[in-house]
Amino acid sequence: MTKTRHLVSAAALLACSHAWAQAPMKPDGAWRGAVNAGLSFAKGNTDATSVNVDANAGRATQDDRLNFYLTSLYGTKKDNGVSDETANLLRLGGKYDRDLTGRVFAFGSLDAEHDKLQELDLRTVLAGGAGYHVIKNENTLFDLFSGLSYNREKFTTETRNSLEVLLGEESNHKLTETSSLHQRFAVYPNVSDGGEYRIQFDAGVTTSITRRIELKLTLSNRYQSNPLPGVKKSDTLLLTSIGYRLGPD
Template sequence: MFKTRHIAPLALALAAAPAWAQAPLKTDGKWRGSINAGASLASGNTDSTSFNLGANAGRATDRDRLNFTLTALYGTKKENGSSSETANLLRMGGKYDRDITDRTFGFGSLDIEHDKLQELDMRGVAAAGVGRHIIKTEKTVFDLFTGLAYNHERFTTETRNSTELLLGEESTHMISDTTSLNQRLALYPNISHGGEYRIQFDAGITTSITKKIELKVTLSNRYMSNPQPGVKKSDTLLLTNIGYRFE
């Protein structure tokens, strides 16, 4: 788990400055996004080091949207002369959606994940479906969506291929002139193997420090009903970092 005790005090102090938050993507066709990073170092009875990196980029028009995301986390620990990894994770994905009507849209997405501590060498999920804009304003977007997904999982000891149903919701909110919130919840019932399922939840709150610098806190949870033997079903990350915004 990433430790925030060294970077959080500095980030919270900077957040007191005048700030501008990032609203839902403007529909002008321009690319916007941010790159965020955080680190933690500890020494004493236990020496540990953790690094995390996050990035997102997107563009939107009146009719369509394209988004890319990346999260990487790596950590090590040395105790009593013995070294071990505490984290080795990479997640990246892309999504394209296009409005069919003013309220209805179609989408396609591809997500790739690696998590050594879960014995997951690679998971690739390609999905397509339709969604509905329940709320669509300048400051708030709230969508419901459903579709089908193909899941290829390669673990240390086995490979799985399956078709999944996709059910979910996601939203972006401009809370104030300084803060924005986004969240996504997705359920993947397994069609090929009845009774098995996955759940993904991601949420983030961003406070701008200046027009280009931001403080971001993200919470992420992955639940899998059928993990590898000896691996827990639920895996949660809480990351705090400072980033640079571009447009």
């Protein structure tokens, strides 16, 4: 019988009572961020290990916002003496927004992704456009946005370059005095190869444990209509991690 230990557990940590939720970021120009990590392993007939690391940093003023992120996941499995990778993923990027009026803003972003199991050596996406603050207050920031992106995908067997339309929405919510939610949904119709498209969805709930320690639950999905032969169109991640918060309250 396989004995399983999980070093990161969500159940016992969601009942904390002190307040350090920070969504959306305070517009004071100060840098804030967090570094999160999670680990799980199984020992027995099958030996399995999984490690995930997540980091983010950003600053906001009354007129602009700058954000950076990094997500990494690596996993291995050993079954009957044979070792295989179960995950080898890295995502990172940054985004800059600047308000043109009280509601309208312009943005630019650069994202990169590596996913060995999808045979994706490197995807880089440069995007820019404009958006509208549907809601903007101290507890909620909800945006609609659109623009264009240039997508370069280097797979193990081929390289693709394409122009895409970008359509999406993004929001940050302070749910309670201890918890916050961030979510983003974006569709990338392919202009260079009509009929093809990509979809991205990311959501994360963060709960304060102490003034500096937080628990984070992340759900992420990537859909591509034209992957390489033999590769599934959709990939979903569900990660739990504990992190350390940086910057002022």
